[in-house]
Amino acid sequence: MPMLKDPSKKYRKFPGMNLPNRQWPSNTLDKAPRWLATDLRDGNQSLPDPMSIEEKDLYFDKLVEIGYKEIEVSFPSASQIDFDFTQSVVKRAPDDVWIQVLSPCREELIRRTIESLKGAKKAIVHLYLATSECFQRIVFGMTQDESVELAVKCTKLVRSLTKDDPSSAGTEWQYEFSPETFSDSPPEFVIRICNAVKDAWGPTEENKIIFNLPATVEMSTPNVYADQIEYFCNNVADRNMICVSLHPHNDRGCAVAAAELAQMAGADRVEGCLFGNGERTGNVDLVTLALNLYTQGISPKVDFSDILSVIKIVEQCNKIPVHERAPYGGQLVVSAFSGSHQDAIKKGFNDRENLVALSGKTPENVHWQIPYLPLDPKDIGRDYEAVIRVNSQSGKGGAAWIILTQLGLDLPRGLQIAFSQVVQKEAEVTGRELKASEIEALFRKEYITNSFILKDYDIIRVDEQSRKFIGTVDLAGRETKLTGVGNGPISSFTDALTNGFGVKVEIWDYKEHAIGQGSNVRASTFVEIMVNGKERRWGVGIHEDVVQASILSILAGYASFV
CATH class of the missing domain: 3.20.20.70 (Aldolase class I)
Known part of the structure; x- marks a missing residue:
């Protein structure tokens, strides 16, 4: 039997109470x-x-x-x-x-x-x-x-x-x-x-x-x-x-x-x-x-x-599963797949980190205010790894969050955009959500894994305005000596790449930040290079020495053109 077009013939509206002086709408829950x-x-x-x-x-x-x-x-x-x-x-x-x-x-x-x-x-x-x-x-x-x-x-x-x-x-x-x-x-x-x-x-x-x-x-x-x-x-x-x-x-x-x-x-x-x-x-x-x-x-x-x-x-x-969308307890309730949600959450965590640092207080004593997250998942024993999850609908913020939580790398906006396209393509091919470990592996393959091995190098001061790079790189067992001059370590190395491989390598964007603290601190560098004035590619380098991290990031970016 289909639903009735006029259900009032079968069901009656529940009568309300005549309580004109009701007080409860003005009350609040305080205990x-x-x-x-x-x-x-x-x-x-x-x-x-x-x-x-x-x-x-x-x-x-x-x-x-x-x-x-x-x-x-x-x-x-x-x-x-x-x-x-x-x-x-x-x-x-x-x-x-x-x-x-x-x-x-x-x-x-x-x-x-x-x-x-x-x-x-x-x-x-x-x-x-x-x-x-x-x-x-x-x-x-x-x-x-x-x-x-x-x-x-x-x-x-x-x-x-x-x-x-x-x-x-x-x-x-x-x-x-x-x-x-x-x-x-x-x-x-x-x-x-x-x-x-x-x-x-x-x-x-x-x-x-x-x-x-x-x-x-x-x-x-x-x-x-x-x-x-x-x-x-x-x-x-x-x-x-x-x-x-x-x-x-x-x-x-x-x-x-x-x-x-x-x-x-x-x-x-x-x-x-x-x-x-x-x-x-x-x-x-x-x-x-x-x-x-x-x-x-x-x-x-x-x-x-x-x-x-x-x-x-x-x-x-x-013997009944808790629904994945059950408030607070559901597996998916602290997870964001939407790109705009992920971006807002990532910005929220960055903002909170700054607020905590400026306040001088412990995190539990700083007011919680994160977009889309009314409760800190850690208060109920949940991990931040589940907060942002990535599929084909996700944007740049989702993949960037995973890399931040997995590797401690805070990706610059340009790299976020580039990497999100890599992730989206992979998600469309697999037709499912990508695990954090899979996203990390994608990132390493695209931006860190390097077919070049930096054997040795030295940067020599030529004069007040110039530096000279002298070094050796190994590509598939074949060593190439590189020499170049520039106004600093990075420009001298890109000049050396240009001279050594017959292509023009230029720096298009450069960002860096520290990973860790104290004696364990390392430099992470993010470099976008342009090759022959046309193609652009990101590379990431991580090392205790910021100059070597920069060289590694340029090599990682250039490796994809070789």
């Missing part, structure tokens, strides 16, 4: 929320092949290493595997990590769930009950009054089995309640059921109740979700005793925006998964949320300094 990683529960239940116990252990350890202090580990009543895993985590979880488990509002499942937490130091029991008209009518056949009655009854049961049970005194308990399908529920009913649950649990300012307000299925633009959160925060009773938590799904592709706007609207906590795994299009991406804060100068309180190791664990355990 990290409480994070809850639900990779091992919500993420795991969405996998075609759920994680093994060994994979769950590996994943849990990585979440702890990153710095997550609240981790939802399982649905203990669902299977013996989940129950046993919860018990194993309870035994080895760090003292400062809260272990969270999930249960529906069913007495026998709640008892089994709390049993799995026996011996825990810090535990969060999470119950959920759908509150939307759609779910109450179609799935559960319940009225609003019946839903409130059930939620209160189950909350009291959790209380009796946890904080009111003397045998559980060794555990620090928290309680979380989710009005599932919150974003599609009547706001007044959500307030009503949450107030009833709160009164049944009895929170304090020191030990708040967590109300998790999920966009179980994302159905609206992010601003509507923010309105719903602000309405809840402003109307629920005893707000100071409540932690408002978010659980956005990504059905419309807006989960990150929804989570950020909802925090601006008053939420305190965010639940999600690394790289957005989860049912359908996934949960909100915790990596993106954290690093979005980081790029605004706000510590996210979790550490992605080694994001590649995180990606490795996520892909190994989920």
Whole structure:
């Protein structure tokens, strides 16, 4: 069946909220929320092949290493595997990590769930009950009054089995309640059921109740979700005793925006998964949320300094690759193929190097501002070699960047243009991206590799204005003695080439810079020569002595004409 020409006959526009005095649009994000990683529960239940116990252990350890202090580990009543895993985590979880488990509002499942937490130091029991008209009518056949009655009854049961049970005194308990399908529920009913649950649990300012307000299925633009959160925060009773938590799904592709706007609207906590795994299009991406804060100068309180190791664990355990364009983590997100992008990035790094030198500060204390790179790749353990990658669409800046990073040679503009044509031709022939090693080999072959061997030479002062070059070069085993006069070492050598090989060699362009520092410094020279007044060719020379480097660069350029 084709798409409808008038979809309004089948689908209705999601109604917005009448919130004329909304405050969240003027707010900003100034601190990290409480994070809850639900990779091992919500993420795991969405996998075609759920994680093994060994994979769950590996994943849990990585979440702890990153710095997550609240981790939802399982649905203990669902299977013996989940129950046993919860018990194993309870035994080895760090003292400062809260272990969270999930249960529906069913007495026998709640008892089994709390049993799995026996011996825990810090535990969060999470119950959920759908509150939307759609779910109450179609799935559960319940009225609003019946839903409130059930939620209160189950909350009291959790209380009796946890904080009111003397045998559980060794555990620090928290309680979380989710009005599932919150974003599609009547706001007044959500307030009503949450107030009833709160009164049944009895929170304090020191030990708040967590109300998790999920966009179980994302159905609206992010601003509507923010309105719903602000309405809840402003109307629920005893707000100071409540932690408002978010659980956005990504059905419309807006989960990150929804989570950020909802925090601006008053939420305190965010639940999600690394790289957005989860049912359908996934949960909100915790990596993106954290690093979005980081790029605004706000510590996210979790550490992605080694994001590649995180990606490795996520892909190994989920058996789903992290998309190459996933924000921050994707293989290609810090890579530029476009010539204009590459040129801008290269100039940005040059500018930053100058700013750091002038400031006298360490790089981490100088404001980051590089075109197309909102985050320094090295902050998350990525290498600059991946920043600029070269194919047939790349310009002069891309290949020049590779040579700078590989060989330390900052090519003059004319050589950048010449070399980019060589690279583009090779990329078109191969029909693929060129590796950095291939680009380096191309450069050496074109501009450094020399069929001439400089055997020996001397430059003699003739008078105030003149210098004389005397030397020998070897070409394929045949030695040629060269003699020439000029106003300096370079002009005397080009005159010697002219005399020795019967062609006119002139310097068209010359640049040089140092490579390295201190006793290891070497000179790199870039010389463009013209032969017989027609053809021009670049050569590059590298040597401890700048004069010899210049001679080598001229020989490298001239070698292609022989």
